[in-house]
Amino acid sequence: MINFGILRSLVALRLLRILRDRTSLIWLLIMPMVFSFLMGQLMGDWGGGSAGSLPRCLVVAPGSGAEVDSLLAPLQDNAKFRLDRRDTTIAEEVVRDWLDRSRITAALYIPADFAETLGDSTAAPLRLFYDSDRLSSQTVRTVLEESILRGNAIAAARRLVREDESAALLPGESRAFDEATFERWWNDPRVFLEAETLGRVETEEFALTRASQHVGPAYIIFFVLMFLMMSAKELVAERKDRTLARLVASRASTLDLVLGYFLAGMSVGLIQAGILLVLNSLAFGLDYGDSVAGLVLVVLLTAGVASAASILLGCVARSTAQADGLGMAVTMTMAAVGGLWWPLEIVPEFMQTIGKALPTGQAITIFHDLIGRGYGVAELSPLLLGLTLWFVVLISLATWRLRRHALG
Amino acid sequence: MRMLQVVRKDLLRFFRDRRALVVSLVLPLIITFIMGLSFGGGVFGKKGISAIRIVGVTDGIPQMLRDPLTEGLEETGFFSVTWADSNTADEMVRGGEAAAAIVLPDDLVERFFQFEPIRIRVWKDPGSPLKAGIVEQVIERSLSPIQAGEAVYAGLWPEDIQPQRNQEWTSTLESYFQGDVQSVWKQWKQADEDPFWDIFQREFTRIMDRQAALSDAMEGPGVALEVENKAMTDAEGPQDDVNLFNYFLPTFSVFFLMFGVAAAARDFHREREMGTLNRQLLSPLNDRDFVLGKWMAAAIQGSIQLLVLFLAGAVLFRVNLGSDPWSLPLAVILTCTSAAGFFLLITLVCRTEKVADTLSTITVLAAAMLGGNMMPVDQLPDWVRSVGQYFFNYWANVSFSRVMVSDENLLATPQPLLMLGGSTVLFLVASLVAYRIRRAKGGVL
Numbered sequence: 059m060i061n062f063g064i065l066r067s068l069v070a071l072r073l074l075r076i077l078r079d080r081t082s083l084i085w086l087l088i089m090p091m092v093f094s095f096l097m098g099q100l101m102g103d104w105g106g107g108s109a110g111s112l113p114r115c116l117v118v119a120p121g122s123g124a125e126v127d128s129l130l131a132p133l134q135d136n137a138k139f140r141l142d143r144r145d146t147t148i149a150e151e152v153v154r155d156w157l158d159r160s161r162i163t164a165a166l167y168i169p170a171d172f173a174e175t176l177g178d179s180t181a182a183p184l185r186l187f188y189d190s191d192r193l194s195s196q197t198v199r200t201v202l203e204e205s206i207l208r209g210n211a212i213a214a215a216r217r218l219v220r221e222d223e224s225a226a227l228l229p230g231e232s233r234a235f236d237e238a239t240f241e242r243w244w245n246d247p248r249v250f251l252e253a254e255t256l257g258r259v260e261t262e263e264f265a266l267t268r269a270s271q272h273v274g275p276a277y278i279i280f281f282v283l284m285f286l287m288m289s290a291k292e293l294v295a296e297r298k299d300r301t302l303a304r305l306v307a308s309r310a311s312t313l314d315l316v317l318g319y320f321l322a323g324m325s326v327g328l329i330q331a332g333i334l335l336v337l338n339s340l341a342f343g344l345d346y347g348d349s350v351a352g353l354v355l356v357v358l359l360t361a362g363v364a365s366a367a368s369i370l371l372g373c374v375a376r377s378t379a380q381a382d383g384l385g386m387a388v389t390m391t392m393a394a395v396g397g398l399w400w401p402l403e404i405v406p407e408f409m410q411t412i413g414k415a416l417p418t419g420q421a422i423t424i425f426h427d428l429i430g431r432g433y434g435v436a437e438l439s440p441l442l443l444g445l446t447l448w449f450v451v452l453i454s455l456a457t458w459r460l461r462r463h464a465l466g
Numbered sequence: 467m468r469m470l471q472v473v474r475k476d477l478l479r480f481f482r483d484r485r486a487l488v489v490s491l492v493l494p495l496i497i498t499f500i501m502g503l504s505f506g507g508g509v510f511g512k513k514g515i516s517a518i519r520i521v522g523v524t525d526g527i528p529q530m531l532r533d534p535l536t537e538g539l540e541e542t543g544f545f546s547v548t549w550a551d552s553n554t555a556d557e558m559v560r561g562g563e564a565a566a567a568i569v570l571p572d573d574l575v576e577r578f579f580q581f582e583p584i585r586i587r588v589w590k591d592p593g594s595p596l597k598a599g600i601v602e603q604v605i606e607r608s609l610s611p612i613q614a615g616e617a618v619y620a621g622l623w624p625e626d627i628q629p630q631r632n633q634e635w636t637s638t639l640e641s642y643f644q645g646d647v648q649s650v651w652k653q654w655k656q657a658d659e660d661p662f663w664d665i666f667q668r669e670f671t672r673i674m675d676r677q678a679a680l681s682d683a684m685e686g687p688g689v690a691l692e693v694e695n696k697a698m699t700d701a702e703g704p705q706d707d708v709n710l711f712n713y714f715l716p717t718f719s720v721f722f723l724m725f726g727v728a729a730a731a732r733d734f735h736r737e738r739e740m741g742t743l744n745r746q747l748l749s750p751l752n753d754r755d756f757v758l759g760k761w762m763a764a765a766i767q768g769s770i771q772l773l774v775l776f777l778a779g780a781v782l783f784r785v786n787l788g789s790d791p792w793s794l795p796l797a798v799i800l801t802c803t804s805a806a807g808f809f810l811l812i813t814l815v816c817r818t819e820k821v822a823d824t825l826s827t828i829t830v831l832a833a834a835m836l837g838g839n840m841m842p843v844d845q846l847p848d849w850v851r852s853v854g855q856y857f858f859n860y861w862a863n864v865s866f867s868r869v870m871v872s873d874e875n876l877l878a879t880p881q882p883l884l885m886l887g888g889s890t891v892l893f894l895v896a897s898l899v900a901y902r903i904r905r906a907k908g909g910v911l
Contacts, residue, residue: 081820081821081824084824084828089828089831092832093831093835096832096835096836096850097835097840099847099850100835100840100841100846100847100850129689154696155872156844157696158696159842159844159845159871160842160844160845161844161845176689178687181687181689181690183689183690183691183692184689184690184691184692185691185692185693185694186691186692186693186694187694187696188693188694188695188696189695189696190543190544190600190695190696191600193596193599193600193603196599196600196603196604197599197603199603199607199693200603200606200607200610202691203607203610203691204607204610206688206689206691207610207611207614208614209688209689210614210684210688210689211614211615211617211618211684212618213686213687213688214618214680214683214684214686214688215618215621215622215680215683217683217686218622218679218680218683219622229672229675229676229679230675230676230678230679230680231679232622232623234622235621235622236620236621236622236624237621239620239621239624240617240618240620240621241617242620243613243616243617243620243621243627244613244614244617247609247612247613247616247617248581248582248583248584248613248616249578249583249584249586249609249612249613249616250583250584250585250586250609250613251586251587251588251602251605251606251609252585252586252587252588253587253588253589253590253602254587254588254589254590255589255590255591255592255595255598256556256559256560256589256590256591256592257560257591257592257593379483379486383486383488383489383493384489386489386493387489387492387493387496390493390497391496391497391500394497394500394501394504395500395504399840400504401596403593403594403596403597404504404505404596405503405504405505406503406504409503409504423593426593427593430592430593431560431562431592431593
């Protein structure tokens, strides 16, 4: 028989402690939002981001002139990178080093005599240093190649024009080059590419193109887990100061204690996650998909897993310091491997497999699938089952350990 | 000498707490290991995000076209290509099994020869925008020469692009291209009696002449671009292989150092609350000795932590400790003296251990984000870097990066060391002042 009085008391006690301690509000709400904002800014590289956070495309152009300006015009004001034009020479080793360290996304060398040697077959080539693993760098290459191709195409066309009406046209020659027609075809080609993002969001607005759509949910999961793991020391303290023994003496069964501690942690996790979901939505315009049931389930299971893990940690740690250390270690490792600090998309496949086996990896993948793919509960069920499995294992272990402590 | 007694006592306490010791030393190594695995430390995985999985939609695309397309796409070095029907491809992309699908029109060949618009579609995985974006860029680049060629052709010979052809001409033209290559060829061989055949032959020859001339002209002198790919260069040889542990180990070591040194500095509050501080104050220990003793103990503790981590990193991850014998030890010592001064100051201005704990943890996390522990200093956005320069860990990260990543001699370019040294003096003086003020107000008891 469950003693609801004890359950209520344990939940109320935990919430009261948090409300009375204003510093815990910093960890519950303020730090997650600060992290979301700052990490969103730092991860701006993977998407658009503000002009200041865009990756830099270095242009080393000792010469100047209309030709250089015309070549670079299409690279100006791009949403994925910003142009940094220098008129002094920079050694290629330095540029390679900057590229290696991702200090720049690409570097373009334009020879000093570019304008003078235009159209000359002996002219020195432009040199582009880029990183094919970066979207911004790939975009630089695409835009630059198109700009060069356009210039070369016009020059080629002019070589095929024989304006002299008295001379006979050879096969493959023309009397004129109609630039207006060229422009029309250049801007509206017959063979064209049309890209669409499948799933719920059919625009470029998802995930890494808007870092907040990864960072927001990731730091909700991270801070729910961290707060509950860090509060495991309270259970250790209750074991040490015999509060647990007094609870047992007051006829609280193991089930009451497990449920009480679990519900207390779960309540904190749910309140924290709920408020953060709303704040992220208001501050960063996050939209969590169309499946309310999917969202509710992932939040419930995440809070449940974190609460069960917290009880288990509180039972296995021998001191509050050990609980703190282990809690920090477990949280950080789960966050790093599970793809909370960076999306699993960018890590090798075996790391993705490991990450998706962890509750953190499962939870963040569910958020990605809710937001990006518009998945419902049916499609999310394998991941939700995975989280449920984690919950069952952790709560079983926690119950077993707490029972041992309760029985002395 | 009295100051050294304080140092000895604090260090003894640190070494006796074996669990804290393990956390401060093992956790950075674990996180470094994970980062190395995730970002191509070269232990198991392939570096970078090469070999992006894409799926070609087979509907209406003959095998003879599929093979060169697969070859062409895989030759770029970016993709691994499979083929599937449109429904399967849709499922694969939606489910994240492929980063993108390339969908060519069913009647691609006919459209090409009849100057009809050709729409090539790329379906992108919403959960993989980075890889899908790269697919889109590469496909777009491969279409550019075709688009440029057609635009030039249209500018030179607009009459070929919009021919004044009647319905009969269009349907006859279509018939010349129906079927596979063999049947098209047979049809052409038997078309001598066809009244359109002569016209078709003349037009076809003229167009082919023009295409050939245009092709030659496009290959003529123009602006040439040489492209050097960093990702490919890295993969080419061991001499270019970057050991990412050289970056990750120092940044995570500094991150956990901040926690360790902050905890050591907070010892002041623990002693105050336990009453042992009171007993020390009754001894002939003066203010300066006490503050210096606390500071030095925290700095030595931090230095030991960093040195053990770096040595372990050198053994486990082959981390480069630099070629100059002085640069790394100096960077370690000055980083720790600065960190000890900073966190001692925070401890002394906070009323209780709990407040000091909260404030120091917030500071550690903010400093880690702004000072380059979460992302390489070089990659920080400008405004973040300009703010980060006010945190000691920024200069620590710059120092370690120069020594361990670039193998530089810090004595030749001493700015980071000078910043760390200067901040040490500043924090230490401020700590001494804060302690005296606190003591004058009775706040140390």
